[in-house]
Amino acid sequence: MIKPVDTDAQDAADVEDIALEVFIQALRLRHGYDFSGYSRASLKRRVVELSRKFGVERLGDLIPSTLYEPELMREIVSHLSVPVSSLFRDPEVFLRLRDDVMPMLASWPRINIWLAGCAYGEEVYSLAILLAEAGLTQRSQIYATDFNDHALERAAEGIFNRQNLPEYRNNYRESGGQGRLSDYYHTRYELLRMRRELLERVVFAHHNLVTDGVFAEAHLIMCRNVLIYFTQPLKDRVLELFADSLVRGGFLVLGNKETLSASSRVADRFELVSAADRIYRLKRDAA
Known part of the structure; x- marks a missing residue:
């Protein structure tokens, strides 16, 4: 019927x-x-x-x-x-960055890092800690961007909920943390605030991936769990923007549900570093 x-x-x-x-x-x-x-x-x-x-x-x-x-x-x-993140979210990615990418970044006299779609800043502080433990802070500049001005303000404050500390500590340990996470924050009441020294080499700026152009010449670009909200034509546009923003041999880190494989316009410009961690490297002879 x-x-x-x-x-x-x-x-x-x-x-x-x-x-x-x-x-x-x-x-x-x-x-x-x-x-x-x-x-x-x-x-x-x-x-x-x-x-x-x-x-x-x-x-x-x-x-x-x-x-x-x-x-x-x-x-x-x-x-x-919808900014969503955590300190050292997906710790295996940060472990790979610590072990395999940071030593390569160290070969450059100056390191520019573009963290696109930084949300409330958890990845900004995670990356700042990673650079500090690799001894690269003074040679590095982190550009943390988002089109959400409220999120940028929150990120610059570096204040997070204290109840997330067990998760943060576990992520830090699993990412190969070399000390104590408590060295990088102080607590008061139900909040924790990241130490201001971590922002010594960080610039927060408004940037819209949909409409804006190249932001900086970068040696590492991290943009995780942003492209999943885009249609394929917009993904292609943003990935081309990243390829044009990277120095030859620079690294691109995407989210665990994102890949270059569907973007024929840029896929051949990159080589795979880690499929599991969605880490790519711009070929030195990329057109």
């Missing part, structure tokens, strides 16, 4: 999809934030959550606020960017 199609439900779903596209255009035309290259499924989930947070039932009801209430943009962008 053929079940009748619920045309009302289908029409409502179609209207919500149209509303999502209008919302995306409103963000771009009114405020310059371009989410058009983001995966629609993940973006729609976040916009639905945002509409509930603002107390509206339909996606389209967000559009007037987007157009006429610019003071809400900070909150909107903060919600849509």
